[in-house]
Amino acid sequence: MEELTKKQRAILDYMKAHVAEHTYWPSIRDIQAKFRFASTNAVFGHLQALERKGVLQRIPGAARAYKIVPEVLSDTSETVIRYEGPGDDAIAFESVKFAGSIAAGFPDYTESSGVLDAMQVPISASSRRRAPEAFALRVRGDSMIDADINDGDTVIIEPGSPKHGDIVAALIDGETTLKRLIKQGSKVYLKAENQNYPDLIPTTSLTIQGIAKSVMKRI
Template sequence: MSKLTNKQQQFYDTLISYIRKYFRWPTYKELADRLGFSSENSVTQYYDALVSKQFLKKDSQGNYTFTNPADVWIHENGHRQPTSIPIVGEITAGSMQEAIEADLGEVTIGDFFPNASNVFALRVKGDSMKDLGISTGDKVILSKTDLRDGDVGAVLYDGNTTLKRAHIRTTGIRLEPANPAYDDIIIKPGEFEEVTVLGKYLGHITDEGLVKSPFR
């Protein structure tokens, strides 16, 4: 491989950081906006340069892949960022039996969230949901679905977003915090059109890992 110029390295690093965060390739416009390019043609030129220097490969359909995929998932500290969990064998849930080791595939994000294409995350700021164990800095996992009465979810109301439990009635909506230090938010029927449901709460991620919602 030829060495990248400083600007080519910046482009390559931007690709990696975007894919690590969103688990998809950025569009040409997203790259142009992030890198301050005046034209998407510049994105094409950088892609071509990375292919020429063998950092990327391009197939016959015009799709790009990394020549060394490990670049995406190995962080600066040298530790690999796993994208799946190996299934290394079987264990009985009945009578005792001998442990059986085998390569039985992997557990992926799709196994945690079967409708992963409709799932997204938001980082929490504030402590109004602390009694659910949700704290500032946690990432809440949300599904792009409507809320039913009693669901916890993220909503946009009066230009502001909030994570609350929604009590939905024909007489109004009450957004209830999980912290007695905060008041309920009351939305009257005439204001329903000002409410946008962003997503239903599925769980949240803390420094210790994933906490699944106790609610169905």
């Protein structure tokens, strides 16, 4: 996989975050405005690059229509969580969506062939202790084993303002990961609950998608 440039990375992150927040993709003009481009074609070029590099799939001619190609993990694979729904195969739903989240985002999705690891998938609210925008994620990797969150577990994420020490789902450098949030003065970074993993210092941007409120384990 070709490396992404910083700008491409940032644009991809923005697109993912946009879907996570709004449940629909940004238009080229939305991206243009966000990054203060003077021309839509600047964005267009980046999108072409992202598609050429295989991380983004555009639907020709359709507005606000994309698919995310799951990013390949490096050997030092961090714990990456994948949204319950818009996953590749494993689980019914998405999304959100969706979470896929779409699905997605959004309430009530299952099963998805498309992958979208930035889509919020609200659980239909019935329980009073869960926010309507909560969504579920499946955990991959073992970077949180000291917090007793293991590979294959399902984590329920709720949006909100994270405090120091909260375990959060965060979008950092293009990957969604589950880590403990550390706030030290002006410094903010992510910490794995596993001695073998280094801290994650955000280089470009850090987007907190929600706080892990509970974890579900298969017996």
